[in-house]
Amino acid sequence: MPAIIDSAPECISSDPGSEAARVDDSADFILQAPYQDCAGIMTFGPGTTWGPEGAGANGAYYAVTWIGIVFMVLVLVAWVVYENRRLLAYARSRRDGLGR
Amino acid sequence: MEILFAQVERLKDAAPAESLSLDSVILGEQFYFFTVVIMWLIHVGFMTYETGVARRKNALATAMKNILTIAVVTPTMYYIGWWIYGCNQPGFPPIGPNSADFTSVTCQTGIPWADVFGPNLTNNINLVFFLAFLLFSWTTASIMSGALLERVRLSAYLVLACLLGSVVWMLDAAWGWSAGGWMTLRFGFHDSIASSVVHGVSGAFTLGVLFNLGPRIGRYTRDGLSRVIRPHNIHMTLMGLMLIFTGFYGFYAACLVIASTAFPGWANIYLNPTTLGSIAMIITFGFAGGFTGGYFASRGDPFWTVSGGLAGVIGVSAGADVYAPTVGYLLAALTAVLVVYAGNWIVDRMRVDDVVGAVAVHGVAGFLGVLWVGIFAAGYPTGLNNVQSSIGGQLLGIATFVPLGFLSGWVASLVLKKLNLLRVPLEVELDGLDTAEYAPDIHVPEFAPAPDMFIEPDGERVPAEGVIADAAREVVR
Numbered sequence: 001m002p003a004i005i006d007s008a009p010e011c012i013s014s015d016p017g018s019e020a021a022r023v024d025d026s027a028d029f030i031l032q033a034p035y036q037d038c039a040g041i042m043t044f045g046p047g048t049t050w051g052p053e054g055a056g057a058n059g060a061y062y063a064v065t066w067i068g069i070v071f072m073v074l075v076l077v078a079w080v081v082y083e084n085r086r087l088l089a090y091a092r093s094r095r096d097g098l099g100r
Numbered sequence: 101m102e103i104l105f106a107q108v109e110r111l112k113d114a115a116p117a118e119s120l121s122l123d124s125v126i127l128g129e130q131f132y133f134f135t136v137v138i139m140w141l142i143h144v145g146f147m148t149y150e151t152g153v154a155r156r157k158n159a160l161a162t163a164m165k166n167i168l169t170i171a172v173v174t175p176t177m178y179y180i181g182w183w184i185y186g187c188n189q190p191g192f193p194p195i196g197p198n199s200a201d202f203t204s205v206t207c208q209t210g211i212p213w214a215d216v217f218g219p220n221l222t223n224n225i226n227l228v229f230f231l232a233f234l235l236f237s238w239t240t241a242s243i244m245s246g247a248l249l250e251r252v253r254l255s256a257y258l259v260l261a262c263l264l265g266s267v268v269w270m271l272d273a274a275w276g277w278s279a280g281g282w283m284t285l286r287f288g289f290h291d292s293i294a295s296s297v298v299h300g301v302s303g304a305f306t307l308g309v310l311f312n313l314g315p316r317i318g319r320y321t322r323d324g325l326s327r328v329i330r331p332h333n334i335h336m337t338l339m340g341l342m343l344i345f346t347g348f349y350g351f352y353a354a355c356l357v358i359a360s361t362a363f364p365g366w367a368n369i370y371l372n373p374t375t376l377g378s379i380a381m382i383i384t385f386g387f388a389g390g391f392t393g394g395y396f397a398s399r400g401d402p403f404w405t406v407s408g409g410l411a412g413v414i415g416v417s418a419g420a421d422v423y424a425p426t427v428g429y430l431l432a433a434l435t436a437v438l439v440v441y442a443g444n445w446i447v448d449r450m451r452v453d454d455v456v457g458a459v460a461v462h463g464v465a466g467f468l469g470v471l472w473v474g475i476f477a478a479g480y481p482t483g484l485n486n487v488q489s490s491i492g493g494q495l496l497g498i499a500t501f502v503p504l505g506f507l508s509g510w511v512a513s514l515v516l517k518k519l520n521l522l523r524v525p526l527e528v529e530l531d532g533l534d535t536a537e538y539a540p541d542i543h544v545p546e547f548a549p550a551p552d553m554f555i556e557p558d559g560e561r562v563p564a565e566g567v568i569a570d571a572a573r574e575v576v577r
Contacts, residue, residue: 035221038221039215039220039221039222039223040215040216040218040219040220040221041219041220041221042215042218042219042220045215045218045219061213062213065179065212065213068175068179068212069179069212072175072176072179075172076172076255076258076259076262079172079254079255079258080255080256080259080521082255083253083254083255083537084253084255084521086536086537087253087524087525087528087536087537088525090525090527090528090536091525091526091527091528091536094527094531095527
């Protein structure tokens with residue numbers, strides 16, 4: 001079990017495979033079997049089989065997406081504010097140095 | 101040869117339909133992936149090119165501006181841009197049930213919470229196709245970058261880059277560079293490799309910004325005559341352009357839709373047939389004609405010769421899917437000649453300090469490219485409704501895109517100007533952006549910089565320091 005959060009969609013099953021398959025060198029089957037009911041497999045993603053019509057996963061992914069959008073906007077604003085302060089401070093120090 | 105064909109037929113018979121379909125999907129995924137890799141060279145080129153054009157005191161700030169374009173345009177394109185492209189193709193108003201239906205499907209893959217907008221085992225194409233468009237977006241924003249050199253704030257540029265690269269160009273592409281776009285479905289607008297939707301609109305947007313930004317200090321004499329501010333490394337500039345040219349092959353290829361199970365295997369963005377060879381041929385002949393036109397129109401000026409190559413290619417991009425090589429060659433040469441004159445006119449007569457000639461090379465050449473299709477490639481059924489390309493449809497495109505680009509750039513930069521957030525303070529411009537933003541002369545510090553030189557309107561070379569000091573006093577006054 002994941003230590004903190006299980007972000008994988010529930011369409012992913014935990015099929016351990018079988019010893020017989022491993023002995024028969026059917027590695028592909030063992031690796032892909034847990035995903036056979038899935039389309040989207042992204043973390044917190046809509047997936048295809050999690051909850052009624054994927055609603056549970058959709059809700060989580062909306063939240064994750066909106067966090068990303070808010071972060072993107074904050075970064076742009078921070079860029080403008082940070083650079084403005086730096087440039088004005090530099091200009092002020094130069095004016096002071098020149099005695100203007 | 102017959103044995104080879106027979107072998108292929110046997111293999112086709114043996115392969116189940118499901119396997120063929122999977123093969124074509126994987127082929128398409130790999131194709132777009134490698135175009136993305138090649139298109140990175142465009143951005144290496146933009147950085148190298150612009151850094152060479154800048155004076156040494158602004159070199160690092162210039163390079164940083166190009167690199168950080170990627171930091172801001174990528175998320176804005178992901179969260180906003182792909183939605184704009186997918187969901188706004190019918191334009192205003194929607195033009196019919198067929199296009200609306202098509203758009204609704206496209207729209208679903210463009211919203212950031214679509215399940216195909218992340219790892220999805222049933223869709224190999226959406227992400228890598230988005231990435232190809234993302235690289236177009238970086239290019240669109242970077243076109244503006246060089247024109248604003250040496251006096252625009254990094255943050256102002258980044259805001260404008262987001263607007264241009266993730267909103268404006270996505271909107272014009274939705275209207276005129278998509279299978280469901282109203283301009284093509286209704287009027288047969290034909291711009292197959294993005295002469296106007298990328299280059300023309302960027303050039304118009306850039307012109308709007310330049311009106312508000314103003315020229316660099318000392319760029320014009322008190323009488324309004326133009327001085328030349330010499331690049332600090334012209335070799336770097338030329339190399340940068342050659343890198344851009346290399347990346348352009350990836351750009352051209354990524355503009356095609358791969359359809360490996362249908363003859364002829366390729367289509368333009370409007371889903372009309374063409375071949376990879378056709379567009380590769382035209383880009384190569386575009387360079388040849390463009391270099392030639394640029395060289396003679398500028399009387400051998402290295403900057404305009406190489407920029408002429410770029411202008412030539414842009415001028416033949418709109419019809420690159422159908423042009424005969426000779427037509428591409430001649431139109432590229434003509435475009436480059438016109439662009440050299442337009443570039444000098446913009447700088448000398450309009451007194452717009454476009455450092456790299458972006459308005460002429462991208463804007464003028466881009467819209468000329470669209471016009472050329474109306475004159476030399478009319479009659480080609482374009483788009484899902486098979487409306488023929490025509491001079492009317494092309495002029496409609498120009499009449500739509502020029503104001504869209506120009507007004508959005510002008511208004512956005514005006515707002516930034518009113519907030520005192522567009523241009524660096526005078527002291528920063530005088531000392532150099534590297535000194536204020538990063539560190540004094542961080543660029544090759546073991547070699548002392550040569551003094552900057554200006555070339556006066558009469559051709560005399562003079563030290564820049566005195567000219568700039570005089571011009572700065574004028575600004576303060």
